[in-house]
Amino acid sequence: MALTDLPLRVVLYEGPGATPLATDDRFAAVRSLLEGGFGVTRSGAARPVPPVDASPLLVLGRWDGATPVTESDTRLRWGALDTATVTAQAEATRAEFGAPATGPWKPWFPVIDYDRCTNCMQCLSFCLFGVYGVDDAKRIQVQNNDNCKTNCPACSRVCPEAAIMFPKYKSGPINGDSVSDSDLNREKMKIDISALLGGDVYSMLRTRSERATSRFSKERDADKALAERQKCLTKLAALTSDIPPEVLMSLPSPDEIARRATEAAAKGRAALAAQSN
Amino acid sequence: MNPPPSGAPSIIYCHCQYAQVVPPDVKAAVLRQLCDSGLPFEAVPDLCELSARRDPSLRRLTSAGPVKIAACFPRAVKWLFAAANAPLPLDCAEVLNMRVQSADEVAAGLISPVLNPNVPLGKVTAADAPAPAPAPAS
Numbered sequence A: 001m002a003l004t005d006l007p008l009r010v011v012l013y014e015g016p017g018a019t020p021l022a023t024d025d026r027f028a029a030v031r032s033l034l035e036g037g038f039g040v041t042r043s044g045a046a047r048p049v050p051p052v053d054a055s056p057l058l059v060l061g062r063w064d065g066a067t068p069v070t071e072s073d074t075r076l077r078w079g080a081l082d083t084a085t086v087t088a089q090a091e092a093t094r095a096e097f098g099a100p101a102t103g104p105w106k107p108w109f110p111v112i113d114y115d116r117c118t119n120c121m122q123c124l125s126f127c128l129f130g131v132y133g134v135d136d137a138k139r140i141q142v143q144n145n146d147n148c149k150t151n152c153p154a155c156s157r158v159c160p161e162a163a164i165m166f167p168k169y170k171s172g173p174i175n176g177d178s179v180s181d182s183d184l185n186r187e188k189m190k191i192d193i194s195a196l197l198g199g200d201v202y203s204m205l206r207t208r209s210e211r212a213t214s215r216f217s218k219e220r221d222a223d224k225a226l227a228e229r230q231k232c233l234t235k236l237a238a239l240t241s242d243i244p245p246e247v248l249m250s251l252p253s254p255d256e257i258a259r260r261a262t263e264a265a266a267k268g269r270a271a272l273a274a275q276s277n
Numbered sequence B: 001m002n003p004p005p006s007g008a009p010s011i012i013y014c015h016c017q018y019a020q021v022v023p024p025d026v027k028a029a030v031l032r033q034l035c036d037s038g039l040p041f042e043a044v045p046d047l048c049e050l051s052a053r054r055d056p057s058l059r060r061l062t063s064a065g066p067v068k069i070a071a072c073f074p075r076a077v078k079w080l081f082a083a084a085n086a087p088l089p090l091d092c093a094e095v096l097n098m099r100v101q102s103a104d105e106v107a108a109g110l111i112s113p114v115l116n117p118n119v120p121l122g123k124v125t126a127a128d129a130p131a132p133a134p135a136p137a138s
């Protein structure tokens, strides 16, 4: 992301030259800006706020006189605060500056706790979607978080150190809660998911689906076949703890899985070999 | 913007906008009390989203020295910042956890000028951790 891609920063100004906001108005303005995906600074003297950087700025206030005017070639705009339209004001300024828009993607991606990670490369060898890679020093890192399957915490289950977090996951330690010994043992017990997703789950799926296909091909009932597949996937999701059925549903073909698994394992082996050189 | 009074912690509030993992009533009550306090603060829609995009504005958030952050688990917050090449100042950062603490506890912690650093120091410093991956192409 280049500096010019910094998001719009909205500042609520209540200092000299402006009338302080009623607390209800302040709350309404901040909440609606946040819900619209905009970061807000409420400035003042009692505590520091992060300094001005290259982000485009929209400064809003209830000005005592006319709203200040700035040259159009700066990345700063002033506005009169209206709590009812504040998000629309921010959106118009964001669009004017071409600043990035946020949402609606749910930010679901692995975050590595390097205090715990031993660089064993199991996550790299496991992930079929190329989320992981290594840096120049051959340390594991998350490289393509957009490829991660929303709500799927499968790779955190294969990490022997419980070092992979998904902050928006429902429970600990995957959500970032501290890791206990019993968590660690539990995580270790789940390690077979790696083998499962790499092959067994798919072969189970295929067997069930073949059985279902032959049964339903007689009935020529595509809906029932689909329902059976869904049932099978739901059972598999239960078997693999909390991997969403839609994620299992979106697994690539068996050949493609085999190809990606070989590729991921080779990447993991190469990274491990580079560590020992 | 005003120069920081030396030593006073800045305040960052995360609205956890793109998933409801923080109870909506807790985050609304924390934000309400923050607005009522009259203190300056920085509010972000979703720290996870900023980290996922390796957003350079995270560096701005950590550049004002001592900091209090209302978000979720300190371990997650520590590594979300680190992943975006904006490591928290571990010896002077306090994370209030809206997933497990009450709104009153979180708000009182934010508003208090006393800082209780609680981010795990760990065995790895920001300098030891690998360089963050490049920003996604989007």
Ligand code: SF4
Pocket (backbone or CB within 6 Å): A112, A116, A117, A118, A119, A120, A121, A122, A123, A124, A140, A158, A159, A160, A161, A162, A163, A164
């Ligand atoms: S599986 Fe866990 S310990 Fe191993 S490299 Fe991945 S994050 Fe690190």
Ligand code: SF4
Pocket (backbone or CB within 6 Å): A167, A168, B014, B015, B016, B017, B021, B022, B045, B046, B047, B048, B049, B070, B071, B072, B073, B076, B077, B080
């Ligand atoms: S850092 Fe925690 S509170 Fe903030 S968006 Fe991420 S999960 Fe939600």
